[in-house]
Amino acid sequence: MDADSYTRTTLSTADLAEQDRVLGALAQRTRELVDATMRTEVDHAEVEEITALIEALTTRLGKQQRPGSLGVEIGPDGTMRNPGNAVVGLRNPVAPPLRVERTPDGTAAASFHLGAMYEGPPGLVHGGVSALILDQMLGEAAAAGGAPGMTGRLALSYRRPTPLGDLRAEAAIHEVNGYKTTVHGRILDPEGNPTVEAEGLFVLPRWARDAMADARRPDSFE
Amino acid sequence: MDADSYTRTTLSTADLAEQDRVLGALAQRTRELVDATMRTEVDHAEVEEITALIEALTTRLGKQQRPGSLGVEIGPDGTMRNPGNAVVGLRNPVAPPLRVERTPDGTAAASFHLGAMYEGPPGLVHGGVSALILDQMLGEAAAAGGAPGMTGRLALSYRRPTPLGDLRAEAAIHEVNGYKTTVHGRILDPEGNPTVEAEGLFVLPRWARDAMADARRPDSFE
Structure with missing residues (x-):
């Protein structure tokens, strides 16, 4: 950086x-x-x-x-x-790219299409591509809610295969604890069934916290 | 599929x-x-x-x-x-692509280069790209050890930023329990420091177990 x-x-x-x-x-x-x-x-x-x-x-x-x-x-x-x-x-060109709808209460959603370049098992989205998309979506939700951070932990549960084609992803802040934000999210197949569920912990690095504190300082002297 | x-x-x-x-x-x-x-x-x-x-x-x-x-x-x-x-x-063309060295005791390793197309935070590998690579590496280790499966769970811990450039990833089977295989892996920066650690659970689907059982049946009648 x-x-x-x-x-x-x-x-x-x-x-x-x-x-x-x-x-x-x-x-x-x-x-x-x-x-x-x-x-x-x-x-x-x-x-x-x-x-x-x-x-x-x-x-x-x-x-x-x-x-x-x-x-x-x-x-x-x-x-x-x-x-x-x-x-x-x-x-x-590697990004689908996702167009993410964000709301100030900390949600993010996107509909997108994944073709041949995102394949893992035959005809299915690569499990790691689902992780890639969910990492981004969870981070977008954290930022949308005013509690941004870099990924600290990410846990994924694969419920059923994710077919290549039209998909949707959703994420929402679960909890904000100081500079740590927990976010939940999932990928949905065309029938609306969740295929992959994710929980992520996003942490605002110390340098960013310091920079934000510095930016606030002038106000506190008014 | x-x-x-x-x-x-x-x-x-x-x-x-x-x-x-x-x-x-x-x-x-x-x-x-x-x-x-x-x-x-x-x-x-x-x-x-x-x-x-x-x-x-x-x-x-x-x-x-x-x-x-x-x-x-x-x-x-x-x-x-x-x-x-x-x-x-x-x-x-989206794959770096990784050339994975596998051993029969269930290990996988690869050295690779990630350029501009894999960026997340400025100058750094996207956290989800690290997840993508580790999902593949852990699956390769499971398969190399004769205990393959599809990703059931994947947990990632981000220890420090992963810089774009030359990197290495390693994975090894931790435990095989019937048709479930637990694998550990990590990404290493050029100084050899682990940047992201992963634990994955790989599960052989029922249809694959049935197919393998069918394939074995002739032998059991000999």
Whole structure:
């Protein structure tokens, strides 16, 4: 978590929206390409020609690039975003991405589709992909309720197989205890049956608590 | 888990190796493209041209394709593979992919690299990606020790942040109790410090136990 992982954008709100449009489309078309590379049955000569063209596009994109990962982007209004996030990142082709509905009382919900790239057992979502999605959803619920943190513990119970396809995930804060937040959540299959249940403990790191205390200090002297 | 998720290949061992070479290269070049799309800073006109070219390649790959996910491929020697697996699948651009070393006494180990596409907090591996990798590693250890199963429970303890970059994961069977196997594992940072620890319970489903019992029956009548 380097300081240079935080980038304050110099773009206006309109320019940022245009950037999201252009780079969001790149990510979405790349997601579709990933799925197509997995399921294709075209002949080997055609695959090899396409492979070479993909390599050429990588070279073009790499002519100017940031050295590391995307980190956190601070917008013109001060809001922070994580465009590279593996579950919700607009710019991450590996992310479905989830569009999470959050409420201030600490709930999060999302409907999403998982295709071939998320497979574990044949025809089923990888158990670890369910864990990945639930970790994000539980963290979103904690943050939505004003009690954010980094994952301290995560416990998953697999009730029945999760089929690839259309799914839903829900999470809600169970308890807030100082800087520790307990959150419950689950994945639901298309019939509404819970397939995986999760309980997570999210802990606000000391440095973040210190930063928040510092930010509050001026008020206490008024 | 449909019956058509199991495909018995009609290829010879040599043809299968050639297919792995061609389709493995397609997946690897696509992995590199995903990383490049995320980190690129080329101008919008160039991004939009590349986006259109990616869409055209998806169309070419889609001219012939299987309807669903890759499922399990049964090789000429009867071995089963899961080329679409989200962690170890040769054909899955989302998989790092892990190359897992397994031993018959029930251990699994892998060294791997996680780049921008696996980010959660800035500069760090997404907590759920660590869960994804550990779920696979624990399952590999259970299978390596002859006590395979599907994930029943998975409990993760996050000890310290996991930095993006070069990492290692290890897992070993802790206990086998009939058709239930308990496995322990962890992720190690480049200094060898454990960042995430996991305990998993893997359960062999009834249908698999029945199939194995049926397979054994002829011997018991000898």
